[in-house]
Amino acid sequence: MIRNKLLLAAIVAGSTVTVSQAALAYQAGDFLLRGDIAKTSPEGDASDNIESENGFVGSVGYMVHDKLGVTLGSSEEFEHEFSAGAYEGSFEQQPIDLMVQYYPLGGLDARVQPYVGVGANYTRFSGESDGLNIDNTWAAKGELGVDLFVTKNFAFNGFASYTDLDADYSLAGVSDEADVDPLTVGGGVTFRF
Template sequence: MNSIRLALAAGAALAVAGAAQAQDFQPKQAGTIMLNVRVTDVAPDAGDPITTLAGAPTGLKADVGDSIMPTIGLSYFVTDNVAVEIIAGTTKHTVRAQGAGVDVKVKETWVLPPTLSVQYHFAPSAKVSPYVGAGVNYMLFYADKDHNGFGLDIDNGFGLALQAGADVAIQGPWSANVDVKKIFFETDAKDPYNGVKSKVNLDPWVVSAGVGYKF
């Protein structure tokens, strides 16, 4: 599923680039500021068991749904090859409790997951310029709404992020971008009213495609 998302995102980015004429383009270089506006699919990889507060199994597992939203990334090139990027956006997710014959909506919550990464760009002067990166992420849950008698609390916290992507120059300062991140984030979710809890490994794939502009 994730490879399909990546293929679709890469195809969209390359199609945008291919539609433009191959004219002069602005390379990446030290001092460049680059703004990427993307459409992003955040796909959590949750499926952890739900237990009682004492740790006894309930036969249920936690499921967290995908969300597709616009995001922005702002990069500053410290050198021609090294950049620092801050990514911002917010997504809405549905938390469900699932088991044999059971599928219950527990909570809807918004997540603000800013991510700061350091990137290495392999070919900053080339029309197709791939990069990799690593950094830190913070998950902030807000504006949540409980359902079906649940009162779930989800802890905020830090995670680690790995990143890979490519910029495809179009013309002048414009480029197309495809970007994939894997975020490693574990949180505690607890419902003291119903006496259940779960240690949830969200570990979302964050797959994006969009357009960039260099300043």
């Protein structure tokens, strides 16, 4: 009798572990909601003239396949201090991204779900100081990230992204192009529904 109870307990425990692990896998139809604190740093030719800034970034995603998702993301406006020669001022930048993300372990019972993404970035500039005008621009963007699941619907997230951003601007009537190329690194949480 005790042997049957132990066998039954082992079967129940084993099936519970199997079910909970399978529940961690990304699957087609899942919605992802991410919120992160990030630091964005210009890495292009203009990096000496533009200061780095911290802020909140977030995205909403949908898994179209176990290994493939689409996300729409944005952030609060990052305010950057800017200097060029004797000129000192500031501007605000707000990126909006549409990304396709590939999850190599999607559909598998892995607590760690790395991903890589590529997509389009639209950056809106505003709040330029007097004499400075920056045009909104489109750019290509790439991203690497990882979700570390704690429960079925909650994970910690970390990511790094790079945007190949060249912005046309005019300063005191002189027009030019700035090679900004922001590198953004952040961490936060992912909720899955």
